[in-house]
Amino acid sequence: MSSRVGPVLGARRARTPRRSMFLRMLVRAAMLRRGRAAAALLAMVVAAAVTTAMLNLYVDAQAKLHNELRNYGANIVVAAKEGQSLSSETLQKVQSALGERGMAVPFAYVVARTADGQAVVVSGTDLNQVRKLNRWWSVTAWPSHEGDALIGARAAALVAPQGQAFDLSFQGRIVHLSSAGTVRTGSSEDSRIYLSLEEFVRWTGVKPSTVEIAASGSPEEVNATIRQLEEALPEAEIRPVRQIMEGEAWVLGKTQSTLLVCVLLIILTAALCVLSTLMGWVFDRRRDFAVMKALGASERLIGGFFMTEAAALGATGAIFGFAIGVAIAAWIGRATFHTPVVPRFAVLPEVLGGSMAVALMAAILPMWLLRRVQPATILRGE
């Protein structure tokens, strides 16, 4: 056949006989033993998929749990200095400092009197925002009309036991309110009456004195937000709600450590699975190894051959596995948190490197064991 090729091609062949032979051996080796090569590749793909899914999930679960724990409500409180109120400018400053990283709800309070002289705390706030901030509030119906009030369960028994309209007076000014619904929380809100902020200001002239903020993100991000607010608002007091922040940090810390241990265990198992399969594969081919050696191949060439084979297998497996793993992570995210896990391509190099390292280890170990064995012994089948 070589006699018929042109002089140019022949010269090229002469220069690169080794490389083309090398490639041919690699491809043929995989083609001829399709079953075993496929089994090794499958093990690689599954391991890479599980690893990718776990790494994705580990990173994402933290963010998801942070969101979940935001349901506990405000983690920062901005309060006016004693006896003062916050200007509307302050509220805007809070909003602009916060941006998209959370929500701020202003509250104003006075002690008013009912028609029969009972003292009751009345609060003015943005009820639509409160509804989002404090999801644990059990409310029969949220106020929707002018003059509607949301009444605490204990206050309701006093001011409007039958849900009828009632009067409240503050510093001689009387307001006529109807009861839209009751709120039950199990703490001080039960004894209060809530109004929309505009109506409250129109009636009492009292401006908000506190802003409750639910800032999202990790503890470091929340602390950064607190520092930012402190800089922007020297006239107010910024206070982290330690009950919420510390509880959150504690629970998340524990969950994360458990997740980390589990993820590491799973990755270790997957790596072991690949190692044992690939080692079997390479070991099984000790005959090829012996033939090559008998034909005069150097140890380096044989080593290079098996290692290239392993690396190629590792890389292919990692890329397919990554794609499958991202899909698994997305599915788990949807099943547990009802929002998909965003694929993180940052873990691709780690998965790729890890797969190739395991594959190379699986190739080197049997070769190291076979290195001293005479080719004749292997070829005789002993």
Place this chain on the structure above:
Amino acid sequence: MFLRLVYESFRRQKRRKLLAGTAITLGVSVATAMIAVATDIGDKVNRELRTFGANLVVTPQEDTLDLQIAGVDLKPPSDGAYLNESDLPRIRGMFWHNNIVGFAPALPVAVELGGGKSVTLLGTYFSKHLTFGKEEFQPGVRSIYPWWKVDGAWPQDDSQDILLGEKLAAGLGRKAGDEIDIRGQAHRVTGVLSTGGAEDDQIVASLAVAQGIVGRAGAVRRLYVSAVTKPEDAFARRDPRSLRGPEFDRWYCSPYVQSIAYQLQEVIPHSHAEQIRQVAQNEGTVLARIKGLMLMITLAALLAAALAVSAAMATALFERRGEVGLMRALGAGRASVAAIFFAEALLLAVLGGSVGFAGGAMLARVIGRSIFDSQITVEVVLFPIVIGIALLVSFAGSALAIRRAVQFDPVYALRGEA
């Protein structure tokens, strides 16, 4: 002959058996540890969620409205009703007393400090020594509010010592070790309290000090209870008065926050117990999420372990085609050859599985102790299940390889042309 073949195979091929056995052991260890952690994680995280503070509050039935703005109590002490301090130890006699992590009474009183300034003094238990029957326990704010930090020392419950809230201390220019006059009596400040809540502007003292100021022995305004509860479901929200017989028993004997509230009302006369929704309502969701996540991860771990075991078994068998060929050439039937290999797989699975189960139990204990400071015990019921899974997986891993090995022509196998 069958037994001897199996026995000799184990005796002469130690390396191969060790490899397969190690794979099974590791796989079963990981599976056991993961199952144990996943079944226990709910309980563990539920306990950890108690760091968010009390989830139940008990108030007197005939109480007037609270007048509280930004932590300042405006209600005069003469107003409203009180609970009786002597009833508190009876919480220990409740049906679900083991689920009560702790409780703390609260008695806020307004006191005048020098300069006509009115501040709230909160009387409570720090870590009070109580007995109920033969049982001893120490309820108080130190166990139910883990985020309360004291710069200095916590006062004793039987002393007149007090804690000053952080902001109040800064305003008064006092620190730990100073003395402060309240209603003509000197109280030693043992520490400065920081809570990030209303208590930062208050004085916190033992319940007896506050009762002395109010002039009512045994008075308690509110009682905060921290209990480990089961996440609420539709059944939990049913009105206990509408439940009959066995249904009521089931409701009463489930640690729902509602049934614990119901039982608190039973043991403390003339009281009304209510869940603190901010804490109680969110527990369920957080718990469900973490449990769901662990379930998924456990499934992934089981899958990875099963694959590792199957792969190791298949590899071990593949290397022994020569042996199969020899047996077949000597006249062994396919069934008897397969039986030998299955017997080997069975032995490996049981041995490796047992060692793996013990290893997994130890692993679970280490995880429990290092992360949650408490034991994760592995139920013995798990043992047959785990061994069963190990058997299934190693059979599944071997089956394909055995089938191919016995169908292979012995001549080719012996010539090594696999």
